[in-house]
Amino acid sequence: MDKRINLKMKPIVIATLISLTSSQVLLAGELSAKDIVTGITVSGYVQTEVRYNNDFNDVDSSDIVVDEINFTIDGQVHKFAKTTLSFKYEEDITPLEVDNAYLTLSSNSPLYLKAGQLYVPFGNFSTHMVSDSLTHFAETRETAVQLGIKNGGVYGSIYGFNGINNARNTIDHYGLNLGFSLLTKPYYNINKHNKNSTPKSFDMGIGYISDIGDADSLEGFLTNTVDYDYIDATNVYVNFSYGTFSFMGEYIAALDNFKSKHIAFNGTGAKIHAYDTEIGLNFNLAGYNTTVAIGYQVTEEALALQLPESRIIGILSTEIYTNTSLSLEYALNKDYSEDDGGTGKDSNSVILQLAVKF
Template identity: 35%
Template sequence: TGTLVGFKGMNETGEDETVKGFGAELSYTYEQDETSLETGISWVNNIADADGITDVLDEAGIDTISSQAGGLSLHLCAKYGPFSLIGEYTTALDSFDPDQLAYGDDGARPAAWNSELAYTTELLARETVFAAGYQQSREALALGLPEQRLIASASMTILAGTTLSLEYYYDQDYAVADGGTGEDGYGFTTRLAYEF
């Protein structure tokens, strides 16, 4: 499946407010019996339009950029019976202006990847999912991301359309030499979600 998109996007410095954002996506899906595969690749001409980056720029009072930085994303989701595997990778194709999104003394070229393995079963007659994941980022300190994160989670469907999730994460920050704290941290999160 192929998709082309266009949107207003963030303006470059000195340009009028016109449609500046565009991108493309190719995806492939396969399903047979208990096996499924979904994979894809997408590209945008300006990764600064991504929500997380836009939020950081907005907080810094930046509403235009000096030059656009393209973005590329790859994803894979495979399932076999009760097991599922997810892999995701997103990267900027160019560096930002250091006055707008920096890493050290240079402009950042952020990237992040995520991998997750999950197992679905029944516990107390309720659908339950156990998962473990690993995440890593590069030059994403200004975006508030840890350099590495380990995740373990469990979620259970407690009522029709209602899921209770528990998650533990362990973070490793960027080194002091890179502008981080060099420290580790951990935390727990809980979430109650209802779908209708």
């Protein structure tokens, strides 16, 4: 059977499940006036950076930039209904735009429903660093419907949307995720007089998406979608901390090759993989909450995305005031070999970031 026919059949099942289960969310029962809770919450952050870079061609550059501004408004219109609207700006990259715009419906059950423009839950992308990890290429923002469940430490969801090849005007892209998280005694809540109080956190999960070509960083390279086949992908991640030590790890992989006319590597269709591993240590430095971390990141067949083959990266970050951090990051990138179409050379970058969140 033709692959694209199979892909159309599966979203029908997902749409049916979302329709049936969202009815349970919406019809959870009549609520009394005391159940109605309203309010507006405003949050966001501003990140300004001083950057230095020595690229693969040994050309130096430096700049001062507004790395990112984010402004988020959460409107709690009902105990079980909330809207989220956020705006984002990145100097020289993203003009001021609507980043998220979705509503969330819940009930007394573990189920919830999200609908609107949102980041679908494919990939985790947790990092200690200032720079995005190399796995971040898979981040996907779409206008989607997501049906999820949270019960204790278990969480998961299914979602559907109309992807990059939307000429057919069908909701034929979909995905799912499943995970488990545990959090006990966060670092900032430790009772200093109780030596047995050790903060612990754990989060692991897996995910699947029917077409990684929908990822934001890939859409710019898929300008020609004639004869395009969906490239499904999977991800797995593990993040944990114990005391002042933390570890983050993630792996993202396409499960098939792109056609060479869409995204190529070394003369054939690319099959993109990436992983990220980091370890960090949190400690008190002269009365300031401080983190030092180091990471190692790798990509495979991602030259067309202008990503390095590997990266060694480290950071020192200090909270100089409440919700205000000063971070110094160094990264050593290695390009793909000349045989693979790269330069085979190294590049270096240094970033000093001042960030404030509210």
